[in-house]
Amino acid sequence: MNLILFAVPFFLLLIALELIADWRSGKRTYRLSDTINSLSAGVLSRAVGILTKFATVGIYLLSLDYLAVWQLSADSLWVWLLAFVAYDFCYYWNHRLGHEMNVLWAAHSVHHQSEDYNLGTALRQTSTGWLFSWLFYLPMAVLGIPGEVFITVAALNLLYQFWVHTQHIGKLGWYEWFFVTPSNHRVHHAQNPLYIDRNYGGVFIIWDRLFGTFHEEQDSEPVIFGVTKPLASWNPLWANAQFYVQLWHDAVRAERWQDKLTIWFRRTGWRPADVAARYPMATPDLSQFRKFDIALSRSQQVYAACQFAVTVLGTVGLMAAGEQLGLGAALLLSAWVAFTLYATGVWLEDRPHARLFEGLRLLASTATVLWLLASGLLSGAAFWLGLSAAYVALSVWGMGHSKRLPDQAASA
Known part of the structure; x- marks a missing residue:
């Protein structure tokens, strides 16, 4: 179970x-x-x-x-x-x-x-x-x-x-x-x-x-949530890659081969001395802490929320069928989830190419449904094709009615 x-x-x-x-x-x-x-x-x-x-x-x-x-x-x-x-x-x-x-x-x-x-x-x-x-x-x-x-x-x-x-x-x-x-x-x-x-x-x-690792929450010290090197992104793929990329860059920049190998297994935050000297990282000033955010219009937010809800439903279906899927189908569906979430992150960051990625995501979603039907993993072709067509049509309509904030539209 x-x-x-x-x-x-x-x-x-x-x-x-x-x-x-x-x-x-x-x-x-x-x-x-x-x-x-x-x-x-x-x-x-x-x-x-x-x-x-x-x-x-x-x-x-x-x-x-x-x-x-x-x-x-x-x-x-x-x-x-x-x-x-x-x-x-x-x-x-x-x-x-x-x-x-x-x-x-x-x-x-x-x-x-x-x-x-x-x-x-x-x-x-x-x-x-x-x-x-x-x-x-x-x-x-x-x-x-x-x-x-x-x-x-x-x-x-x-x-x-x-x-x-x-x-x-x-x-x-x-x-x-x-x-x-x-x-x-x-x-x-x-x-x-x-x-x-x-x-x-x-x-x-x-x-x-x-x-010896316990500490009690104190009223005199309100908690500031997050990490000392902020993600500053709504992209879940970058969220998973961020610190690996930082370690890789430090390993490549290190002059000693021992540092290139051991940096991965050193205590968190450790950096080779030569790399830290040439590429210093700022120490966070929590007194100036501001949460990362990007202002979106209400229509942009509603569109993102609706599209994410569809992704959640698709992933729940993937989880439910997980044990019956072959490796190929699991890989395809996982790739669809990853690309969909990436496109949603691009939308939330209000990137200039957000609508392009939305279009590609809708094409990928349609192609995924067609593949599932052709491979026999979905039955009822008429139902799923009709549902897919309605979903794409509503999504295109939603994109067309998602207006950017005036200052963002002017600066794009």
Whole structure:
């Protein structure tokens, strides 16, 4: 059972409820472009996950066959409890190293790039974390925790973390001592020097208290969300590539071959001395902090929101059919998702070529539907062709009625 897929409607419902709470409290924890960017990263992550889960789950199952010291039974409650706690312990070290090593931060930084903090931020996930994260869970295979138990507790751990991404819940008394809460997780998403790189637990905050990485949220130090090197983009593909590109540039520019190789595995933020001297990076002044934003007209925002909703529906369908798709179909559909999200990011950034990319995206969407029909993955050609034609027509109409703000149109 795909627990994440079944949870999607509840995620969307809770986001809607948080928006109502925003309106009633007068808080403004959501901005349309930032929210779409966060959700785009999540959608891209799930689409890529269709391709990568065979590798990650396969590695775990293979390790279980060759490394397990015991063969534990999924029928025993204590095995499930052990797995739940063990997974969170492994997650703590995966998460902590994700902040403390350059190449791991390159993957994990995606989750921290949003300068807002809300339930939408919870769904902002990396598409490259799978490259190394499987290493941290091998001890569970050594213990003999069955594959179905591992997959289930992993999903439960991720589901728990959703609700703590909110500014509408304060401190929770004794619960703060044992579990991850909205308060202590807000600290984790801070870029304030006082808070940075703290509170790594997924479900249990006990690990942070035991290993010296806990910090309490303080009223005297309001959290400033985001990363110290801002993304400054609504492009989910660039969000995943940004820090890798920075590391690559530094590696190429370094004079010593040792630095070229080791920069990837050094502590986060480390740069070769010669590169840092020739290409210095400004230290952020949080007293002058301003959130990244690009003003859009109401019609541009409505168009982006509608197109993104269609992408979400398509991705949910991809997730639902994931296990029945062949590699070719999964690759094609994932490519469609990636290009669609890229085009949406271009639109949100109000680029001069945004309408060109929208046209290409509509052509790609039509071609994808035709391919699915021709390959037999979709039935009911008349229905899907009619729906596609209506979608393209409405999209073209929407583009024609999406007016740029006067100052933007004049400067284009």
